[in-house]
Amino acid sequence: MSSSLVKAAAASAAVLLTTTACSAAGGTAAGDEGEQLSLVGFSVLEAANAPVFEEFAGTSEGEGVGFQTSYGASGDQSRAVEGGLDADVVHFSLEPDMQRLVDAGLVAEDWKDNETKGIATSSVVTFVVREGNPEGIEGWEDLVKPGVEIITPNPASSGSAKWNILGAWAHVAGAGGSDAEAEDFVTKFLENTIALPSSGREATTAFSEGNGDVLISYENEAILARQNGEAFDYVVPDDTLLIENPAAVTTDAPEAASAFLTFLTTPEAQADYALSGFRPVVDGVELPDVEGANDPSNPFPDPGTLYTIDDDFGGWAEANTKFFDEESGIIPRLQAETGTAE
Known part of the structure; x- marks a missing residue:
């Protein structure tokens, strides 16, 4: 068969935009003259991350922080990071893609030691x-x-x-x-x-x-x-x-990456992800009406x-x-x- x-057909590469500046060549969502974090994620995160970046930029930890992004099939992205693709934050479809980087010494073994067991979206x-x-x-x-x-x-x-x-x-x-x-x-x-x-x-x-x-x-x-x-x-x-999607920082990532990782599981960020159809992974999220859901007012039965x-x-x-x-x-x-x- x-x-x-x-x-x-190959999915076209899209550029994430924020309210600051962007660069199509690198898929960049950047702050003005600020610190740049490299985020590598699985393909369906691309649109969902745009409001999360913007929300993070409005926090004291995220002020001036921008993102250089790479999206694709989760296994391919994990192997690319293992092979040398620059990454401060990694957000994959499933745990084995994260474990590959743990085995390579690129992500700490205790990456799951938090309230969501390392899960950022579901x-x-x-x-x-x-x-x-x-x-x-x-x-x-x-x-x-x-x-x-x-x-x-x-x-x-x-x-x-x-x-x-x-x-x-x-x-x-x-x-x-x-x-x-x-x-x-x-x-x-x-x-x-x-x-x-x-x-x-x-x-x-x-x-x-x-x-x-x-x-x-x-x-x-x-x-x-x-x-x-x-x-x-x-x-x-x-x-x-x-479906539970893990996220972590790499072992040599700057402090801002850890702040962003923590932000991902705040009610504010989870509400942003919900707008793109992800189910929250923490309690206390005020769910918006989700356009495109079968029932926008009750999107996740x-x-x-x-x-x-x-x-x-x-x-x-x-x-x-x-x-x-x-x-x-x-x-x-x-x-x-x-x-x-x-």
Whole structure:
């Protein structure tokens, strides 16, 4: 099947703007003559970070601080930092991308020792469908019906893809199914997958260009697409997986980076992230109406069953090895068997 996979168009590089100054060449959001921090993040953060930067600039710690930014597929971004890409703050899709930098000595081992356990943003696995939901996709079982065409990012590069596939696995295993039954379900899921773009943002681009019946995505990515005028609907299935995105500073980052990291989990910053569809990770956030949500006044309803990596997969250290190890992981093997490895 790999020869027939639809190739996603590359997501265009966007420049973050603040009320001060910007430079398209570097993707810079900068203060006037102030300190520059380098932030490396996963692709869907790009729009969400703009109001957070502006809010931080209004604090005493953030006065005059600007940002040089780099966004892309989470795994690719992590590997780039490991390979020498300058970073003071890193904000990835999932913990293994952070652990790579811990192992390389670029992020401290105690990066999770805070009130949110290192998590700065969160979301849930969601189904993005065509306007009016013509295929009637409401739950996971609808995805594996004959003829349904799925788009989801590639787990070899994208953190979003790993969340999506583990959400499919949890649908079976979390309800008491065996590993063999879960594997059979994920095999059917992959057989219906027609595109594996390299990042969550590129997957949305492929879907917006008319490919596929359903895009497996972050809830916040679905909300952001609708804010940008896409004629999509989205469905939060009754059982889904909690997505938790970690952030940290690098070991040689300046003090301003630590101040910014602390700011990310304040109610003010979390309210800014909520505007782009992220679910708050702390209490006490005054939620605004969220344009693009199914119900802007109640944008983040609780799913019937919410699975988590820690409770249902034994944590990322165990899950990443079991499911995504290049040599022994279940998912690379199933991708090879179904022809969706590339």
